Amino acid sequence: MTRRYKVAVLGATGAVGREMLTVLDEQHFPASEVIALASSRSVGEEVEFGHRKLKVRLAEPSAFDGVDIVLASAGSAVSKLLLPEAVRRGALCIDNSSAFRMDPDVPLIVPEVNPEALAAHKGLVANPNCSTIQMVVALKPLHDAAHIQRIVVSTYQSVSGAGKKGIDELSTQTISLLNQRPFDVTVHHARIAFNTVPHIGTFMDNGYTDEEWKLVRETRKILEEPDMRVCPTCVRVPVFAGHSESIALEFERPITAAQARTILEAAPGVTVVDDPAEKRYPMSMDCAEKDDVFVGRIRQDESVAHGLCLWVVADNLRKGAATNAVQIAQLAIARGWVHGAVH
Numbered sequence: 001m002t003r004r005y006k007v008a009v010l011g012a013t014g015a016v017g018r019e020m021l022t023v024l025d026e027q028h029f030p031a032s033e034v035i036a037l038a039s040s041r042s043v044g045e046e047v048e049f050g051h052r053k054l055k056v057r058l059a060e061p062s063a064f065d066g067v068d069i070v071l072a073s074a075g076s077a078v079s080k081l082l083l084p085e086a087v088r089r090g091a092l093c094i095d096n097s098s099a100f101r102m103d104p105d106v107p108l109i110v111p112e113v114n115p116e117a118l119a120a121h122k123g124l125v126a127n128p129n130c131s132t133i134q135m136v137v138a139l140k141p142l143h144d145a146a147h148i149q150r151i152v153v154s155t156y157q158s159v160s161g162a163g164k165k166g167i168d169e170l171s172t173q174t175i176s177l178l179n180q181r182p183f184d185v186t187v188h189h190a191r192i193a194f195n196t197v198p199h200i201g202t203f204m205d206n207g208y209t210d211e212e213w214k215l216v217r218e219t220r221k222i223l224e225e226p227d228m229r230v231c232p233t234c235v236r237v238p239v240f241a242g243h244s245e246s247i248a249l250e251f252e253r254p255i256t257a258a259q260a261r262t263i264l265e266a267a268p269g270v271t272v273v274d275d276p277a278e279k280r281y282p283m284s285m286d287c288a289e290k291d292d293v294f295v296g297r298i299r300q301d302e303s304v305a306h307g308l309c310l311w312v313v314a315d316n317l318r319k320g321a322a323t324n325a326v327q328i329a330q331l332a333i334a335r336g337w338v339h340g341a342v343h
């Protein structure tokens with residue numbers, strides 16, 4: 001007899017939602033039933049769940065009757081509308097949108113980093129932004145060792161970070177350019193094929209984008225360091241899967257590159273790939289469809305007293321979204337916070 005849980009994937013036809021179904025299947029999640037929810041545009045379509053196909057149902061309040069766990073990735077507006085309804089019906093909701101991330105009543109969780117914060121949940125848990133997740137997984141063990149004082153991070157973010165429309169735009173622009181045909185720019189602000197675009201999200205009055213500011217605010221909340229100095233630049237690159245980050249860190253106490261490598265080799269959820277002489281370093285193409293965060297190019301920052309530079313890569317649809325959400329669900333089950341039923 002095992003306890004099993006009814007799971008709803010909200011946004012099941014999207015880039016993250018499809019990955020959630022894959023991760024649930026791969027990890028043999030103890031589900032009694034998995035239901036796929038999306039908008040009226042997709043009702044009746046089928047999505048893959050392992051070897052099975054699930055018929056997409058309409059995301060409406062009554063769809064959450066009897067659901068134990070909701071994994072949501074249908075955007076902020078849908079989360080704000082529907083997740084309170086699911087919570088009211090007794091479900092634990094794990095939300096990938098930015099709707100509730102900075103709400104003081106909603107824990108913002110990366111299981112390798114701040115699992116204890118999950119205890120404060122009131123039915124809603126937020127998954128951080130993809131760029132934040134991979135950064136804090138790599139930084140937390142170094143922070144514990146030598147106390148980070150300042151983070152300078154530049155991201156190289158794949159088009160799948162902008163969902164299925166972002167993926168399609170890189171494909172169609174690439175084909176059109178190679179065939180000397182005209183093309184549209186609708187998702188990535190400028191042509192993304194054979195280009196890099198230093199603009200993700202919306203510019204704010206301080207000159208940063210809201211995407212960049214997520215890295216500042218979410219990192220402070222997760223690490224419980226409200227004054228942590230973070231200087232981000234977010235760039236979209238013509239890569240389908242996997243975000244890369246160049247990170248320069250300043251520490252309070254001395255830490256060598258060799259010490260950092262040893263610490264990271266023992267860190268949960270981290271794989272160190274760091275042998276530049278053998279051309280071994282993390283690359284987005286090697287990290288696609290993997291669940292870990294990959295760290296390499298670990299070296300001293302010789303321009304400051306106690307500094308390190310790192311190159312950090314992860315699949316934004318996996319650890320940056322689906323894997324992290326499923327891990328939160330597993331953590332909640334392990335702590336006995338989801339009821340389910342004995343089968």
Ligand SMILES: NC(=O)c1ccc[n+]([C@@H]2O[C@H](COP(=O)([O-])OP(=O)(O)OC[C@H]3O[C@@H](n4cnc5c(N)ncnc54)[C@H](OP(=O)(O)O)[C@@H]3O)[C@@H](O)[C@H]2O)c1
Pocket residue numbers: 010011012013014015016017037038039040041042043059072073074075076078096097098128129130160161162163164165316317320321
């Ligand atoms: N992509 C990433 O790397 C990533 C990482 C972390 C977090 N996120 C967040 O996850 C969310 C989804 O991202 P995505 O990349 O998967 O986007 P996406 O590929 O555009 O998918 C959006 C999903 O939301 C559904 N949806 C849209 N409007 C809806 C409505 N009114 N009612 C019900 N469902 C609706 C869509 O269903 P239809 O097919 O029926 O339109 C689709 O399943 C966003 O909040 C995003 O910020 C994304």
